[in-house]
Amino acid sequence: MLVAMAGGNIRSGPSLPTPSDLPVASSRSGNGETGSSLLTPEQLVKLVSSVLNESLVQEIGGMFQFNILGENGGTWYLDLRSGHGKIYTEEPVDNPDVVLTMSVDDMQQIFYGQTTAFDAYMQGTLKVDGDLRMAMSLEAIVKMLKEKPIVPEKQVSQGPGVYIV
Helix, strand or coil: CCCECCCCCECCCCCCCCHHHCCHHHHECCCCCECCCCCCHHHHHHHHHHHCCHHHHHHHCEEEEEEEECCCCEEEEEEECCCCCEEECCCCCCCCCEEEEEEHHHHHHHHCCCCCHHHHHHHCCCEEEECHHHHHCHHHHHHHHHHCCCCCCCCCEEECCEEEC
């Protein structure tokens, strides 16, 4: 779990377990609730913010809106149009290039590599409004999360609803 200290330093950060560490069947309790061992959408967003960089901005070059439905859900904006990219919760002035709507469970399955954005879209669990090509570029972000150990060593500036690494 991410632990923020006074001044915005991150003491330690998690890395995503491999899909074999968290099989789909064990990620939910018998009543369909998400298991506590999985990261919440907000924690996943913080992890994503730690892998944003200029090359990802150049590769993708657009803005996502994530509408995550269910307990601990919410709306986040991933802006990969300039700089190192940023994630925030305030509604932007510009319209996003793509709006992705999914449940908390589906977001966790995509970011833990248990399914792909394409498969979730084809199964109807990921709703896409806008640029489908950009929606599928979500895989590049998931791949970066798997490859990079998530232990930020630099200051994290966090205002209300803004995560910048």
